[in-house]
Amino acid sequence: MTVTLETERLLIREWVEGDAEAALEIYGAADVAQWLSPAIEQIADEATMKVVLHAWIEAQPNFVVPAGRWAITRKDDGEVVGGLLIRLLPPYEEDLEIGWQLKPAAWGQGYATEASRALMGWAFTDADTDELYAVARPNNHRAIATAKRLGMEWVGETDKYYNLNLQVYRMRAADFVS
Template sequence: MTFTLGTDRLLIRDWVEEDTEAALEIYGSADVSQWLSPAIDKVGDAATMRVILQAWIEAQPNFVVPAGRWAVVRQEDGEVVGGLLIRLLPPYEEDLEIGWQFRPTAWGNGYASEASRALMKWAFEEGSTDELFAVARPNNKRAIATAVRLGMEWVGETDKYYDLNLQVYRIRASEFKAIKL
């Protein structure tokens, strides 16, 4: 089953192996990788990125809705500009995290907010979740600003996720529905 979700400017879809070079522009960027949780090094080359994408593609059918990983494509030119995910946060795997990663050349266009808002709407309508969390390192001003733009509220700081000191933001389905989109 293929997943697609559209916005005015973007298409959210499953990753495919042909996205390797575009994905490398995201996950191979030190400007992106320095903020990833769990902490990982930037992806160094296309061969490594291809292996990672293959793992994501293989795992996708096994996720329970609304969890998954998706590519974000700009509709006007078909360029992959980012990635989205919804996954269980460690250590107890009770809380669902929404995350966004966009290539630096796509920053400042509102893509992260637009795509995340569409995915959140889908997750609340189709998934069996009533809340989503976002986590960000304290100095990651872009991620924090995006979480706030999405209507997420700061709920504190913790080191329980990924053994990193992280800012935690949350939005409940009822709060999301009250936001004017």
């Protein structure tokens, strides 16, 4: 299922191979990579980013809706400013995680909240999802602030997911306000 969403300023679309340079500005940034869950190494170069993007693109059609990975682009200039994902959380793969990553130059402009709200709206209405979780490392103040701006409810701290100590936030479909 191809998902393309629009907000006032953003287009949320599937990743394409030509996004590697822009994606490297996100996933190759130390300020982004240090907060990723599961913990992954900072992507070192464009060739590695191309391999990762290729894997994401190949996997996309095989995800069970609403799971997937998407690029966040600005509508006014088409620049890729971030990425979004919905995936099953380990270890039991029952809970769905929503995640957002922005390149540092795009921080502080409300893009993560705007894009995540659009994706949540789609997941709750078109994909018939009951609830979504966001997980963040305790010192990832930006991610925690975004979860709060989205209206997500703090449900506690756990090491259940990814073997990391994480703050957990939840949004239920019945509580979602677009």
